[in-house]
Amino acid sequence: MPTPDTHHSPKNLRHNYKRYLKERTIELLLFLAASLSVFITFAIIYLLVSESLVFFEHVSLWDFLTDTQWTPLFDDAHYGILPLVSGTAISSLVALVIALPFGTIIAIYLSEFAPFAVREIAKPFLELLGGIPTVVYGYFALLFVTPLLQTILPGLPGFSLLSAGLVMGIMIIPYVSSMTEDAMRSVPMHLREGSYAIGATRFQTAIKVVMPASLSGIAAAYILGISRAVGETMVVAIAAGMQPNLVWNPMEPAATITTYIVQVSLGDLPHGSIGYQTIFAAGLTLLLLTLVFNILGHLLRKRYREVY
Amino acid sequence: MNHSDNLNEIRAIIAHHKRWDLLALIAGIIALMIAVLTFIALFGNMIIDGMPRLNWEFFTSFPSRKPEMAGILSAWVGTTLVMLVTAVAAVPLGVAAGVYLEEYAPKNFITEIIEINVTNLAGVPSIIYGLLALGLFVYELGLGQSILSAGLTLALLILPIVIVATREAIRSIPVSIREGAYALGATKWQTVADHVLPYSAAGIMTGIIIGLARAIGETAPIITIGALTFIAFLPPSPLQDQFPFISFEWLMEPFTVMPIQMFNWISRPQEAFQHNAAAAGLVLVIMTLLMNGLAIYLRYRLRKNIKW
Structure with a gap:
């Protein structure tokens, strides 16, 4: 009687496939966790730049860099950094x-x-x-x-x-x-x-x-x-x-x-x-x-x- | 120039250099002593001012307009809950990112970008994370000035610390351990989960504790998300006596934490409040010292016990 080829039995193949799938899913999840740091950086830059752009619609970059007063919350507002x-x-x-x-x-x-x-x-x-x-x-x-x-x-x-x-x-x-x-x-x-x-x-x-x-x-x-x-x-x-x-x-x-x-x-x-x-x-x-x-x-x- | 003149000259030069050597030694000891003295002054000053306030009522009272009635109940409960959120968010993400970078990441452009990113994020001032949280968590995602927002903010802040600690701990595991696992037919994830992670657990733990100790004392990002400073109530308990026994209502509640409470008391002009600030500071310092001490002890034990 020939020994059954356990290695290539359908059950084992399915098992291997599931195992492969699990491995790839885990790797993907780990990769996503690692990429989060890149996302944080982009989020920081995006937020700061987008809110600043609105700010610079009101205040010119020149005033921002050269004005010698910083009183944004006063009535007489100056925006010099x-x-x-x-x-x-x-x-x-x-x-x-x-x-x-x-x-x-x-x-x-x-x-x-x-x-x-x-x-x-x-x-x-x-x-x-x-x-x-x-x-x-x-x-x-x-x-x-x-x-x-x-x-x-x-x-x-x-x-x-x-x-x-x-x-x-x-x-x-x-x-x-x-x-x-x-x-x-x-x-x-x-x-x-x-x-x-x-x-x-x-x-x-x-x-x-x-x-x-x-x-x-x-x-x-x-x-x-x-x-x-x-x-x-x-x-x-x-x-x-x-x-x-x-x-x-x-x-x-x-x-x-x-x-x-x-x-x-x-x-x-x-x-x-x-x-x-x-x-x-x-x-x-x-x-x-x-x-x-x-x-x-x-x-x-x-x-x-x-x-x- | 005769022989003895020459010898005397050499002796003079040697004496001169030895004097400088001694001076450098003394300077080093003095510099170290100044650091020690500063620590003693800081600690002693707080003990003198704050110790009389440290009694049971101080831990079980809400903040109050009367300094002698005020306590840190809402602050320490808030700190505990915020730290819980921080740990739950930062630990899995940080460890996963560290595992990916150390065990899975191919040597390519994307990996390099992620690595540079993690290094740079560690150097970003904490208040910038506060601005990120204000724009992203509080307004874009609509989480408001809640425990959840604060916990996630601090989680982002300590993520680089956890990632770096995980990587260092994993790197110290010899390749032979992994090869042994592979030789027995383990998959990559089985190797990581059953061998690499358990053996590096103490090192990772050290990093997590140091990260949380840092998060406990962070004030600026929490102020930036606009956390209230006068909270005279507790969030609803996470444990309920009715089914389903666990409630997540507290996540969305307003809160205060220890450093915010301390800052609030420092800013009051009355001296009695500053004694409260000293007492709160004492509690805060002891908490961070204990956590950092535990981390140092763990690392010390690790270095002593493990010989690969």
Whole structure:
């Protein structure tokens, strides 16, 4: 009696077909989940651009870029983005003056100097520091740092870009230091050993061998820090006041692009009004700013990439 | 120049470099200490201001115009429900996208676009997600300023975090595991579902917890969708005593969350409300610290236990 050909029995074929169908369906579902991220990007761009286009029917691009007042909710409405941009630039600058040097020094210490035990404790600690909600940092800026600064600088108002920027800087330190450290640690050990072998100290090795070798990663860390500072909202909204001022002095209160969006959202603006569209125009400006930094970071990474 | 002069000169140079080395070491320790001190100041300040308010009534009272009567009942219930929506939306989508990119995606143009997209989305300021949610969820889809809108907004925000964590966890599973499964006749999905995912579950879990810890503290996007800040009632319970026992009415209810409640109290001029803000901040910080701590612990255990 010949053995039945189980492999090609109709039952088995049907089973195989069902199995194939199931596999393809699952793959399609997974693909759809992955493509969602592309859809999100398009949705963001579509929404910001379409609402901004309506906005620019009322306000010329020239006025938007050159007017020095931003008073969209007043009767005498001006739509100049400059005051918001200056507030964003000043607060970010203060933050970066703190975050970049401190972040870099901590990274150098953890990567080149610190004993194993210190690093094992410090890294998770910094990570925890980076996980504290921004609204809490805002509280800290308004009710701890501002009064403290006022004892040193008596003329400092209750809301200022300075204290907001300082706290924002402290908040960004963990991001900068952990990314910089990761970049420095990825430099292979034999480069360091070569440097030590010709008599260099740890500091010389860090500055002249490890940092140049990890320049692309460090640049990426800095860019991430900048783009976080530019997009940060709650600290500035709480500690810097929310009046749009064209100022270049960090000791003044001012609004940033992000705090303007918060301020408008706290009120009750009807959907479709010009005030509603201004926050999308402000959002588009913010997105373009961060996009510029992201592209810059990408180019820097490509330009200085070292391959081992 | 004689021999001993030469030697002295070399000694001087060495001493000089060693001094710099020591300076760098001290600078690193000081920078790290400043980070630690900031954390202590932030935490201590909140404990001093907020601890007296932390009692049972604070957790079981609604916000009130009288600061000493006010509590965070609606805020923590709101946070719990919003997080539930966020997790239900972000976890399957993020894990599916990560699985696709790591296990299925062919090396082609579309895959590359998706990958660049995920990286860029991680760098978009959170308030932009708020604008997206305002335009898309609140108005286009008509979900209003509801728990559902807020949960979905935060889900979009943490999607890149979940995707990246999933990919990293999956990447660390050796190919031999997959080959073993294929050799026994498993299909691709069987391999993924029965082997790759279970082994990378702890790593994925770490990413999900970090993402949710970030979502818990996010304030700006929730303000942007126009969430009310004074909510003195609870949404209808998801569990009903009558058939079908589960109700989804709460999804469409207005809400408040912990960081919004805290922001609301910070913005009041009376000092008594700022003590409430400190107490709410303390609860919020402890929640995020616990979540991040759990994630760090999980990762630590993972690194220790698994040796492929």
